[in-house]
Amino acid sequence: MNAVETLEISLTVNGERVKRSVPARLNLADFLRNELELTGTHVGCEHGVCGACTVRVDGEIVRGCLMFAAQADGCAVDTIEGLSDSREIEELQSAFVLYNALQCGFCTPGVLMAAQALLRDEPNPTRERIREYLSGNYCRCTGYQSIVDAIEAVANARAANR
Template sequence: MTEPGEDVRIEVTVNGKTYRRTVEARMTASDFLRDVLQLTGTHVGCEHGVCGACTVLIDGRSVRSCIAFAGQLDGATVETVEGLAGPEGLHPLQEAFRQCHALQCGFCTPGFLMVAQEYLREVRDPGEEEIRDALSGNICRCTGYQSIVDAVQLADRTWQR
């Protein structure tokens, strides 16, 4: 067991690039992504794992990075919102969010995008209630959610997985 202030060595692949770093044992995954790797698309809202703004995919599963430790990333593959768009342009989820006006202030958007990515990798042709259930762990204070649900449905129809 590590002590507060103790350092740990990690090797993690983030958005296809492998990083080797020494981090404080108590550093959160969100702080590692934002402060060490400068991937600031992962937003930190509540810092208690409640709002979902900090959601990233770790080994393909959505995780609240504000309540995970950077040391837990050792050997993992992490996907952040920065990894969605490619040289060809926006990811189909991002394009659907744009087309459906599924964001206002945008603070919650990275978390919603990552949860939706995980969900749509597993489910085809989901109904509105299923989408609402899948996204229920993420909080938006601006949009009222309907446009986000519409965007996930549009992405499901247009994304070639």
């Protein structure tokens, strides 16, 4: 029987230092969910197309199911829990409720991660740009109209406060 190769990793998750021994082939999404009990990162397709596993690594959003946990060694990882606890996405969360931009909630963490990244990089996106940016985040419940409405409302509110 072959032994599972493990690697020592050290990273920062939501501002906290984490050191673990992990199987070399463990993906980041499963590491966050199973090892750190950060279950807001969802695993949907396991092929990187649905966006449910979206997390932020060193400031850039990535698909957690396509990245090995070992690849995050030395990195800063932010999950939906970290963005929520820090209140970074508070406006987006409120807008999603106001505009009924969530139903079952499975896609919501990934969509919020992507929306925050978009608004950080492009503070005043068009509706078309919002739709394009979210094209890698699947939602089977709401359709996308209310999601786009919520993100557009936050962009407009932030622009008015600048």
